[in-house]
Structure formats: structure tokens, C-alpha cells
Amino acid sequence: MPSSSGYLRQVPNVPMPVGAGRNKAFYLNDTTISYSYTILTGKNAMTAGPVTINSGITVTVPVGSYWTVV
Numbered sequence: 001m002p003s004s005s006g007y008l009r010q011v012p013n014v015p016m017p018v019g020a021g022r023n024k025a026f027y028l029n030d031t032t033i034s035y036s037y038t039i040l041t042g043k044n045a046m047t048a049g050p051v052t053i054n055s056g057i058t059v060t061v062p063v064g065s066y067w068t069v070v
Contacts, residue, residue, distance in 0.1 A: 033057055039065050046070060 017024040033053045038060040039045045045061075049069040053059060061067045
């Protein structure tokens with residue numbers, strides 16, 4: 001069941017923005033991908049870059065889905 005954090009609603013396994021006080025304006029992600037990952041079919045993904053994918057690691061993007069690095 002989602003829980004509330006101030007005016008933001010926390011959904012399990014979905015990152016919430018962080019910041020000081022009520023300034024929740026930053027989404028954090030790692031700069032290195034160390035584990036293979038497959039984006040779910042019918043879903044898109046976004047990563048703040050630059051990002052490095054370790055040797056031997058794959059990121060699979062299914063047909064019709066997109067991974068955007070901004």
C-alpha cells in the first residue's frame with residue numbers, strides 16, 4: 001500500500017525525489033551500471049548521465065520501449 005511523505009505519495013519500488021525541506025527536486029541514480037537489466041515491455045526508462053555500462057553488462061530495451069539518457 002502506498003504511503004504518504006508530506007504532499008508526495010510513495011509507491012513501492014519507485015524512487016522519490018530528494019532535497020532540502022520541501023524542495024524535493026532531485027532524482028538520484030548511479031553513474032555506473034554494474035548489473036544487467038531488461039526494461040519491461042511497454043515501459044520506457046530514463047537515466048541522468050553520463051553513465052558507464054561495465055564490461056559484460058547489458059541493458060536490454062524491448063521493441064517499442066525507449067531508454068533515454070539525459
